[in-house]
Amino acid sequence: MKNYYSDLDRRAFWKTGVVAPSHLTVPEIYQKKWEIGPDQKIGTAGSCFAQHIARHLTQNGYRVLDVEPAPRGLSEVQHAAFGYGMYSARYGNLYSARQLRQLVEAAFSDDPRPFLIWEREGRFFDAFRPTIEPNGFLSRDEVIEARRYHLRCVRRLFLEVDVFVFTLGLTEAWVHKESGQVVPLAPGIVAGEDRAQDYEFVNFSYGEVEADFRAVMQMLDDLRGRKRPLRYLLTVSPVPLTATASGQHVLAASTYSKSVLRAVAGWLCETCDNVDYFPSYEIITNPAARGTFFESNLRSVMTEGVEVVMNAFFAAHPPRLRREETGQRPTEVPANEDVQCDEQMLEAFGR
Template identity: 25%
Template sequence: MKYSNRISYSLAAETAKINRESRVGSRGTDANRMEPACWPGLRPSFTFNKESKIFVIGSCFATNIEKYLQSRGYICVSSCENRSNLISTGCLNKYTPASIWEEIAWAREIYDRDDSITLEDVQKCLFQVSDELYIDLHLHAVEPVDLATAFEWRKVVYSIYRDLFTCDVVVITLGLIESWYDERSERYICETPPRQALREKERFFFEQLDYQKCYNFVVSAIELIRKTNSPRIMLTTSPVVLQRTFTSDDVIVANMFSKSVLRAVTGQVVKDLDGIDYFPSYESVMLTRQNSIWKDDMMHVAEPFIAQIMSRVEGIYAPESFSKVSDNFDRIHDFVNAVSARDFSLARSIFTSIGDPGLEVPSDYYTSAAVLYWCDGDRNSAASILAKSNVGELSYTDVLVPLRILIARWAGDKDLVIGVRSWLKVNDGLTFKRLFHAASWLSYNGNKREAAVIAGLVRPQQVRRLSAQRRLVSILQAGGKSDQAKIISEIKFDSVPAVA
């Protein structure tokens, strides 16, 4: 243990005296770190650079961290990109300390044995749904496949996880304590049992993990990671809200309990183990009093705010590699957040204050500015500002990028329409999320016909969630596209939505 919880008065007083962040600054003073956004201090015990091999594991918030790091040129060995087109990044999400430990332990056993995956290794993860089809209970939101495909999936997963044992930096985000245990395999699975597995539902048990179990899983996972290597570790609690609870509590209460347990666990692990830092993404999100930092589902954090969080992490932990893309960095992302939240009055105020955005400005600034001009009916300005942003340089945070199609049509720029469509086609992994988000944004803004146009670009095979299906059907019907609504409504699902 690095230090005891009980110290003398003199030492406590001295610690508080030299701690520049021992008090919360008052409103109206330079010491105010709560407004307009909350930025707790970071206490790095190590640094990394663009030569460091980084592995990110955890909930969907971890995926956002990984995307940010990749967009900034860091080596994320946990990424599915350039590995295989069989598995998308989201499939590797791990929401609980138990599911994180299970995947690491599975890979560690193979790595220590002979570094060669076998059919028996794969079958530990599978549930047989028919004579020929299997579903992997340890991957997020996947469909039943034949055994050969399931084997190939697991080969990809192992090829990724084996790099965990040789990387330089590990980032772990803890998401939930509501877990599911498979009594037959004696393993915790990734998420709610899929519908196909419910014919054997008696083998699955819901468990709300307590503090000690969570702590033990996290410590054990770190020990497995460090068995033959000593990577530095960054630990955080995901701010993403629980979608549904299987307890009798209100989901809001259940979520707060879950996050409180995990925040306590991360704090204790950082105290007990060397070479581990906590970075306060949870505090930044939960204590920032801006509606614009949340997506419309009120569960997920808006990508521009995640970029602001990670830019601070990058600036402290990778000072040699870090360079702000603009002196207006924070105001630009505040502006993007405001447009995303449809707070146009705030957006106009920030946009005016930005003036010249500078060089190397992220594409979501130009998209958001064009959207603002579009809402104001200023066709020429909308077209002009889009022309300043190269379609080939669109950033992962540019969640409203499909609106460029509407604006380009409105402005009569056929080349831009073709360019955005091509970008969406090439970036197929991002396409559904972008189209769904943009269509929902338009629908909430009252642009029903335009929302249906964007929703109509979604291909049926991209819809894998019941909640997404219902939302798309509603948008298409409201916008007068009943034929397309019927096609989407007839989609049959092989798996149920996740709870996180």
């Protein structure tokens, strides 16, 4: 007797879709909604896992924009330490949809809200990207000038880009009470410990995350016009929280955060033709992998895990360069590949 499940293919069932295949392949987990053309410009942003995606896209011949490149004279070894080459602009890690929203609003506003500046031992830090200058700026004016230049670069990015890849990372954030602006780290982690009373903890809900991302989409649609609609490729970072200020156990807090972000990404993909979702989160956390894609800290994703993720991506979006042109395998990256993750600094406060 036939029923609704009789004619479904193998990937619809746990036994044949997860248990039977190798966790190194996860066949047919991703079916793309649209092509990424060879001439399309790609922008990248998000949490630290997004850095892996950006590097692999670049190495495989995709046109990944870098509108805020490192200055001449800064060695390649120092690029990431100063926030260069991590993403398409020098915004550092954008963990939440709210961070992305306020960045777009600031970039296109004639009267942006005040810049938030932290101080430590006579040096000054941009609170919105506190780790891009490891030793801080010499003065408040330097911070402001660098911020203004950064926003000009961001404006150019969103006017030029065709596909924007964004990795959702966290729902937890710290909000400046007076202005309502969020920062990626609590004051006192890098600098600004004397300003801690000006901030409060927030844990964004499903509705808030969805509303923030839809607001970004609407703003950019209005700015770019209907003739140049922007496409979004969303992912969710598989990296758990380093620490939580929610009062929950960190495991429960991490599960909440990732569940909200995954649900939002899925619903945006279902309801918006210009939004696709790539399941990097599912590939890394796949029960069949039994945690083998994580380093010993059970957070950092091993190079082998990143390769499995990107192999799944490039199976749907083939590399734009042949092996003989790149001199390396399609998903090969340097053995010492590291990502810059601001949140990891919280480990220093663990007991």
